[in-house]
Amino acid sequence: MTPDSPGREEEDACWREAARLRREHRGWIVVWLAPQNCYRAYRRLPGARRDTALSAATPGEIADLIGQAEQSATARRARSDADRP
C-alpha cells in the first residue's frame, strides 16, 4: 500500500463499492485499483474496443461515466437502427 493510498478498512469499503456498482451495472466489470487510487469500469462486450475502460476517483463519478457511456451507446444504436433501410 502506498503512503497516499487508503488504509485497509477504507480499501475494503472501496472494494464493496465496486461490488455494488457491478451489481447495479450488469454490463460492466468495475474494480477498485488500489495502487492508482481509482475505480475502473470495463464494458462487458465481446469484441469491445480495448480503450473503452473508464476511470474515476469516486463511486459516484464512475457511475456517472457508466451512465453517460450507456446513453451514448443507446443513441448510437438508435441512429444505426434509423439508418437501416
Add this chain to the structure above:
Amino acid sequence: MVNDLHALYPEPARSRLLTPCDYDPTMPNVARIYDWLLGGKDNFAADRQAGEALLDAVPGAAVAARENRAFLARAVRYLAEEAGVCQFLDIGAGLPTAGSVHEIAQAGDPREVRVVYADYEPMVVRHAEALLGDSLTAAVVRADLRQPWDLFARPTVRTMINLAEPVAILLVAVLHFIEDHEDPWTVVNCYKDLMAPGSYLVITHVTADHLSDDAARQARAAYNGASAPGVPRSREQIAGFFAGLEMVPPGLANVAAWRPNHIGAPPGPAVFYGGIGCKTHPGRPR
C-alpha cells in the same frame, strides 16, 4: 482480521461459474487432460480418451505440453532471479507437478518470495493444499480467472500479494479455455490495470496457426463435452493480450524457442506461443 469480502458480497454469477460439484470422472477435465499429456497419474479414462483424440489431431501435443511446462520453469526462474520479482500469482495453476512455481521461485530464499496459486477446479485446489501444507509463503485459492475482482478480494490473496509492489501474474496455458464471447482480452486488461509498475505478465496460449483446418477442428472437438472448451488463437490475437506492456526478449515466441536452456535443433511449428510482458509505466496499458 481480514474481512472476507468474498463471503460478504457474493456475486450471483459465481454460483454458475464455480459449481459446487467436486468432480465427475466421466467428464473429461482440462486439468486432468493436461496432466495426462505431461505423463501424470491424476487422470481418468475419460480424460485419457480426450487426450488420445487430441493427439490424433495434434500428434505433437504431448511434446508441446512438456515444452510449455519447461517454458514456465524458465520464465519463473527469470522473474525470480533476474527480474527480482518477489510475488507470484499463478492463475489457472492446474494440477501440481514437479517443478511447481513456488519450488522454482523460492529456490533462492523461500522467506522472501510469496506464491499464490488460483484455480477453479476443486480437485486442483485440494491437491495444491495437500502439497503446500501449512506453508506461510505459498497458498492456493479457489477462484475463477474470469472474475479478477473476486480473486483479488480473497483474504489470502490480499494478505500475501501486495498490489502496490511488482507482482508476476501467470496465465499459463489457461486463456485458451476462455471463449471469445467471454472477452478474455478485457479480463486480461483488468489484470494489467491491477498490477503495479514493474510487474510482469506471463502468458502461454495454444495456437492453430500451423494446423490444417481439419486438424484444428479435430483438436477443438477433442474438448467437446470437457470441463472447458479449447480455443486456439492466432499469434496476433495472443499478442493482443500483451498490449501496452514491454515484451521481455525474445518477445512472443514458440515456447520451445523462448530462451531455451540448450541450443539444439530449431523447434518445430508452434503449438504454444508464450511470452513475458513488463508493465513499465503506471498508466493504463493500451
